[in-house]
Amino acid sequence: MNHKLLALYGLKFNPFSPELPIDAVYVPAKIESFCWRIEHAQIREGGFAMVHGDPGSGKSIVLRLLAQRLRKLPDITVGAINHPQSNLADFYRELGDIFAVPLRPSNRWGGFKALRERWLGHMESSRSRAVLLVDEAQEMTPQVLSELRLLSCSRFDSQPLLCIVMAGDARLLEKLRREELIPLGSRIRTRLATEFASRDELLACLEHLLGQAGNASLMTQALRHTLCDHAAGNYRILTTMAAELLAAAAQKDLPVLDEKLYLDVFAPPTKATQRRPAGAR
Structure with a gap:
């Protein structure tokens, strides 16, 4: 993530990057x-x-x-x-x-x-x-x-x-x-x-990363709980989803990451209803 995007959210570094500074790592x-x-x-x-x-x-x-x-x-x-x-x-x-x-x-x-x-x-x-x-x-x-x-x-x-x-x-x-x-x-x-992380451990990790990166209010509480519920107890899945949301928010110039953004990014596409040809039963 470049410096312009980090400045957009007041971040010292990307909290969801694999290159996370070792001093910022969450240690259970x-x-x-x-x-x-x-x-x-x-x-x-x-x-x-x-x-x-x-x-x-x-x-x-x-x-x-x-x-x-x-x-x-x-x-x-x-x-x-x-x-x-x-x-x-x-x-x-x-x-x-x-x-x-x-x-x-x-x-x-x-x-x-x-x-x-x-x-x-x-x-x-x-x-x-x-x-x-x-x-x-x-x-x-x-x-x-x-x-x-x-x-x-x-x-x-x-x-x-x-x-x-x-x-x-x-x-x-x-x-x-x-x-x-x-x-x-x-x-x-x-x-x-x-082993698989508990929901509380995932939430503690997410909050730790946001705080270490310099913007503890980057995500709404509702979104944090939603991410933890869908991470399957896996830290990598959690940070991968969060990184995708951060990139999408930066692209849309959103001030905060919320559940609406989660639905926009991860919700399965709805199938368009096909119109029946004329005369079909």
Whole structure:
């Protein structure tokens, strides 16, 4: 949304954009609790954590929040996997790039050893810890997931080298039930299920976004309740509908978003009554 349209409604930013500033994100209590546990316990103890839920339920937002908070800590190195679909060779290439370790993917043992030595050396010399964030983890192959498990600890599983936070949908849960991945599933110490949001949670999110953007009266109360009733418990659906209404209101130069606008934008078109030909019964 350009500056002219933001100025029309007195907004600092588009409250319904996927590029929402991270400081303006709505953080429910259960997400705040999960992030606190990662920040204050698991990054020191290592091991796996997992966020799972339906698309649009807030999994990626959780990783964005964690990345911002962990990068503020002085003794934490944070990396993120951007291509979870990689095979083993490309997976090692990406890890080498993230942690600045020159690797030769053709030599898996050499890469495995170099990464573990880097993490162990950092821990012993500076008490620095490494955290790896993986979004869309359901796309990772079982071979890569198993390799990540082996990379994450040393000394017969007694010394964690890496904290891994994975986010994925129901396919990740199903994948972790495979026999070869049961050892990984048993190592997940902290879990967060991003379930369908209640009507009150959706309303609190909407009001939070409007307030953070600088115009708490942008929508009428009736429209806010209507949006929450039709969002199917999904934050993404809520903000997508609200963004469409905001664009339509700006196009029509409307001073406020109301239920009439909702009906104009989302009401199903009425079918025109067809006239019968003359003489038809």
